[in-house]
Amino acid sequence: MKPKVSIVFSTYNNSECIEKCLESCLKQSYANVDVIIADDGSTDDTTLRIHRLARQADKRVRVLQLSHGERGIARVAAVQEAKQEAADYILIIDSDMILEEGMIDHLMDAVMNTEVGAYIIPEEAFTTYRNFFSKVKVFERNIINNAGEDVGKRSIEAARFWKMSEYISTGGFNAGQISFEEIQPTLRYLEKGGKVKRAVHTRLYHDEKKVLLRELLAKKAYYFTAMDRTLSSESGGFRKALERWYFFRPVLYRKDNIKRYMRHPLLFTGMIFMYGCLSFLGIYGIVKGRIARSNRFVQTEKIK
Template identity: 55%
Template sequence: MSNKRVSIVFSTFNSSEYVTKCLKSCLCQEYDDFFVVVADDGSTDNTVYKMLEIASVYSNLKVISLPHGERGIARSKAIELARELKSDYIYIIDSDMILKDNLIKDCIKFLDENKKVGGLIIPEVSFSDYKNFYSRVKVFERNIINSAGEDIGSNSVEAARFWRIQEYDSTGGININQISFEETQPTIRYIEDGGIIKRAVFTRIYHNEKKATLKAIVEKKKYYFSVMNKTIESEKNGLKKTLSRWYFFRPVLYRKENLKKYIKHPLLTLGMFYMYIVLTFMGIGQLLKAKAYSKK
């Protein structure tokens, strides 16, 4: 087993409801040399207090408190501290995720045995404690997206999260000026440059989708689509990359295993594709609006 240092990094914003479970799953990992680095993006609840309380017990938990900005800025600050801690690997997660036992150890073992692999996509198992229709649809949709086998397709929308830090840095990392879908861009760049990314089908992470409504989903995506031009314009062939990964163009949706799930869950399938239709029209409208505004 490698004795290399790992830093688990993530950002928080008003995450007091679920951040404790996330931290416990990180800090209970069986691995000798690791840190958990959290950058708080100006929370107004007691998120920071809860984290500092845990940090008083765990010396390998580092908490950065920042003024409110954008998620990418907070993530980049956490990754910056991971570098200062001389980490050999970074694992970028969200504050509403729960790590499977031995996830770190299993990923390091795989990378030790597969030297040419630069980063891993960790399969997510989505869940929600809420049973309303669109909470169930969101869980269903995310589990469809994450049912994609070991190899990564050219139009994958998933982001590698577990990286050899040198390989991550070779991509340029997160561009803090890209407010939408900035987390997937390092993965896309790395694959385009010939790097190898694998999906770690031997482990998983649990993702809490919380309470979802169609209105809330649309409002959240509306903001990201309204600033997507910043991502498109700052990436080589940005528009082509965006269109090739648009909802209905994702090959994972048409995998045999997923087609079986559609038949088994017809109402959730209809809800998912209706959501995609609504988001497609809204997204196109926001992109055209942003483009017209930029020409003024």
């Protein structure tokens, strides 16, 4: 029997993409793979679509029905289920991703008999929408993902394919974090000397869907309000965040990415504008969060 691989992801009201995602998981040719989905209380027909496909997949798909909470809680539940099912490896994806054919086979060939404990999988962003900021977001994500095979300490990418024992050694996701929880296990693993590589021989296709600037900023503003909690939950959290802040990411200054900026000046301008807006929101959110935490501390002291 080949080692067991569990593909795990959470989903919430994502009926637009869920079928393509799940179909790509079920089409994997690797012999011993299952899919664990934590549904975070979807109110549309997401779960209906999942169960319709799951009926055709025998016991390879398990759905955890959760009440709506934070994304991190659903992810932790899916990973915990994979642990209980004695998975040897886990592939952690998002429900708007599509796996390349033969991905699990490629990853298993790469990881066997190596000291690499986790792999970052390059993502190729795409969208079927033609509005400006949908194009900008796809351009930006493909710039970030053009980073070569080696993983630097200032990488912002999260490892998605793990030896289960190595993932457990990191402590896994912190369910209480609302922002940037996805990358924390990777950062902790690198800090303790773990080996992470980028799996340049395969890829994930990431559907960015329709991106409107106002909706993007509103979503990020929510995450940034919890940023102070995220920074305080990790040792050296503020330093780590600053090193990986939008304009400080080394991948942006790779020679071949600079050539892309020159070929697409309008999209590059849109990306810089988007980063400027997000940086302002981030600073505001961090300051607001620290003030709120300070006020709570003062009130607690008064009660004492």
